[in-house]
Amino acid sequence: MRDIQNYFDRHLYIGRIGTAFIYAVMVSVALNYFWTPGHIYSSGITGLAQLFDSLSQGLFGFNIPVYIFLFVFNVPLIIAAWRSIGHRFAIFTTIAVLLASIMIRVIDKPVTLTHDPLIDAIFGGLVNGFATGLALRNGISTGGLDILGILIRKRTGMRMGIVNMTFNAFIMLAAGLVFGWQFAFYSAIGVFVNAKVIDTVYTRQQKMQIMIITDRPKTVVDSIQNHLRRGITIIHGAEGAYKHDNKDVLFTVISQYEQYEVTEALAESDVHAFMSMWRVDKIQGNFYEPKL
Structure with missing residues (x-):
């Protein structure tokens, strides 16, 4: 059993390193092919x-390239990630930042x-x-x-994109004061697009409430909890208005990226069940999130 777990962990690590490399190449393309030539x-x-x-x-009398600042500024944040988020998360973050710095240097001929x-x-x-969203999702x-x-x-519970945009107001203000408001406004558009794409790709922070109407509640609950770790509330004694048959209603909240597991679990346990999903802006209480 331990050998099987080690096998999956090894492939997971390889996948994450591959994702970090893809991120590094893409951020290098964004910086050297779009932002730098456009003064964005x-x-x-x-x-x-x-x-x-x-x-x-x-400031210093000589030029210090972007990739040096990128790595240096990330060091204290990586330390915070090591302490507060997780050791493996911090290690893979270091790999991603290091690869990004290297690729920005390698692809250092703006086109x-x-x-x-x-x-x-x-x-x-x-x-x-x-x-960025792809990296976070993995x-x-x-x-x-x-x-x-x-x-x-x-x-x-604040979304990643909102946090991103709040901090970046400072960057846009500084860019406008130093280099001209035209480029600050264009940069603000780029920041907005960046934040929206992150929220679209990275769905872990987006919550969905699930309502399931079924006459096989135990089977459905067991199937869902075999697929993912979520608490479920059962309301007994519901009645169907068409046939007046007895039903039970199940409620739970999941992350958006878990909706496919719920759909698969329901297909396995009760193909005649009715399910609806809707977005939840905020939750309060105990909501399990897998350790990063």
Whole structure:
């Protein structure tokens, strides 16, 4: 049994490292092919690194490249992740940040695909947002605001995209004051697109309430709890208005990415059951979240 667990853990680690590499390549493309040629500032720590890269000549008398700032700024956040989120999460975050810094250096020849800063802002946000959401969905962080966002979300329930946009208001303000409001406004558009794509791809933080009407409650509950770890409330004595037969109503709350497991569990236990799902903006109480 231990050998089987080690086998799955090994493949999980390989998958996460592969995801970290994909993220690194995509963020390098976003930075070097869109943001840098368009004079667009990214979100989060990457945007902060860009800002310090632009100011480093005046501050230090010599230029310090983006990838150096990107890694240095992430070090204290990785330490916080190690202490508060999980050791494996922190290790894979370090791998993702290190690979991103390396790939930004390797792909260090900006290619001007377009001279339109609006297109650069939108497509840079799309590429980076998808990469960030993909990394988070596979249990790793890209560093920076991803770590800060997860810590805040665990305490307040606030969405990752909202945390991202709140912090980035500072980046946009600084960019506007230093380099001109035109590029700050374009950068704000890119940040908005980036945040929306993250929320679309990374669905762990999005909660859904499930209502199931069935005449086989025990079978359905057992099947759902075999697929995922969720508490379920049962309301007995419901009555169908059409045939006036006895039914039971089940309620539970899941993460959006778990809806496929619930659908599969219901198909196995009661193909005639009725199920509805709807988004939940906020929950309070004990809600289990798998350790990252």
